[in-house]
Amino acid sequence: MENRIKSSLPYEKLFDYIKADTVVTEEDVKNEFIKKNNKADAKIIFFDPKKITVVQVSDEEIKKYYEEHKEDYKKDPAAKLKYVRLQLKPSEADKQITKAKIDSLYEVIKKGADFAELAKEYSQDPGSAKKGGSLGYFGRGRMVPPFEEKAFSMKIGEISEPIETRYGWHIIKVTGRRKNKKGEEEVEASHILLKPEPSEKTKENLAIIAEDLFEKAKKEGIEKAAEELGYKTEETREFYKNATYIPGLGRAPELVKFAFSKKTGAIHEPIQQKQGDYIIAEISEKLGEHYQPLEDVTQAIRRKLEKEKKVQQVIEQAQEFVGKFKPEDYLAEAKKEGWDIVEAKDITEDKYISKIGKIENLNKAILEKEENEYTELITSDKGAFIAFIEKRVKPDMEKFEKEKEKLLEEAQKNAENARLNEWYRELKEKAEIEDNRSMFYNF
Structure with a gap:
């Protein structure tokens, strides 16, 4: 306890020093009282x-x-990047693996397995899986067309063969039908969803493609390399040196640093984003201080x-x-x-x-x-x-006279806290802090 008290004393002295010039007068409190109560x-x-x-x-x-x-349209130095995004997507082989899994589940269900229990264990729809796959009642226009078309064509108690939507493969079980207050038909259904996911082999193949594109881009430029390999090139809007995000690319501190430390035409090695996509980027334009064009x-x-x-x-x-x-x-x-x-x-x-x-x-x-x-x-x-x-x-000045000591104490405390916050902010602004998180974290 004694050591803790000793260690806190320097901080208390510092805070007392910072707050020393913060003085709230009775006149200040009176004016604030009038302001709030007029x-x-x-x-x-x-x-x-x-x-x-x-x-x-x-x-x-x-x-x-x-x-x-x-002068209102004067801008700080900026840069633009041309880039190719290689999306990590399931291959046809990955999709066939998922299809085989959903077919196996369907066979088990046909033999009498409990639909709700299988949904809880296997469905990849987090919203409905914990409820045994239940989606409740829904009307037309709520679900994607293939799912809706199938569900509304089924009888109560019927279980569908696997059907494919943009979300993956579904097995649907219809558990109820009704008409709502407007007389519109609604269906109650449960489902099991399996989503195709990229395999390790698919991920490895994408990494190889990214490296090939990078090597080719270093020789020919990103646009020509991308065109030859059948990929689309995009360009960011201009961004600035202190940017946190790059338009179109999201959080990319490594690319911001690259754009302002290298020359136009430089190619950055492939960057793997959190979701597994790869970005290969080229500095397409560097602008000094400039004016936004009239157009x-x-x-x-x-x-x-x-x-x-x-x-x-x-x-x-x-x-x-x-x-x-x-x-x-x-x-x-x-x-x-x-x-x-x-x-x-x-x-x-x-x-x-x-x-x-x-x-x-x-x-x-x-x-x-x-x-x-x-x-x-x-x-x-x-x-x-x-x-x-x-x-x-009008302000009740008799009330003020009764409460002024309490109001003065509260105002003094608030002013001291505000001064401390201001000191922290000034200290942070003056500090030379370099953001090196990109060296340790993959944003």
């Missing part, structure tokens, strides 16, 4: 930009925006400019609305014109309002008003708003 209920007229259905954005406007905001960002810019135009139009319509009507008529007239009226309860300075979001100047304007008052027209990049205040709740 509330209002309101009906908010929402001049929603989505009500504007048509706006026009020209190609010239898109190009002008792109040129004026080109790649045109649609994003178009959407942005369309949204801005809709917001501007809806603000203009809201301004016309304010000019046409008296405040006491706002709610009724807004309803007539088809604008949304959002009812919000317990609005605070930080409250997220359903259907609207968190708009700081709207919340602030609401809390500056008293009951039965309207705010001015509030505008933002989400539209325009007028709020009618139905109820106001």
